[in-house]
Amino acid sequence: MIFNIGIDIVEVERFKNIKRFDSFLKRVFTQKELEYIRSKNFNMLTIAGYFAAKEAVAKALSTGIVFGFKDIEIQKDTNGCPKVKLYNRAKEICENLKITNIVLSISHQNSVAVACAIAEKEE
Incomplete structure (x- = not known):
């Protein structure tokens, strides 16, 4: 059963103009995400897409960002499709x-870049 849907859209230009870019990346993305971003040569579309995904997940939880950005990790499944792994406060919210x-x-x-997240719960 669908609990909620979250959608976020961001302009890539916004990320090109961030001052202290390295600090931003370390504050927002997990080590695993940074490794993926690095493998894509810090492609701004990838960074914007991952950021939009984190925002969309927060919206799907109906909370907004009331936890650290790193509590939401964007991963890839074996087919290359995005999947979500939650930690700390975000994980607690999902469990509750x-x-x-x-x-x-x-x-x-x-x-x-745009992302859509659908939070599902048992019926």
């Missing part, structure tokens, strides 16, 4: 709300 799964889609083109 009885959310069993979060389906995630990320897309980007030229100047924007």
Whole structure:
């Protein structure tokens, strides 16, 4: 059963203009995410897509960002599709709300990245 849907869209240009970019990356992304971003040569579309995904997940939880960005980790499954792993406060919120799964889609083109997250719970 669908609990909630979260969608976020960001302009890629926003990430090109961040001062202290390295500090931003370390504050927002987990080590595993940073490794993936590094493997993509710090592609701004990838960074924007992952950021939008974190925002979309927070919206799907109906909380907004009331926890650290690193509490939401974007991973890839064996087919290369995005999946969500939660830690700390974000994980607690999911457990309290009885959310069993979060389906995630990320897309980007030229100047924007968008993500949609669907939080599911048992019926």
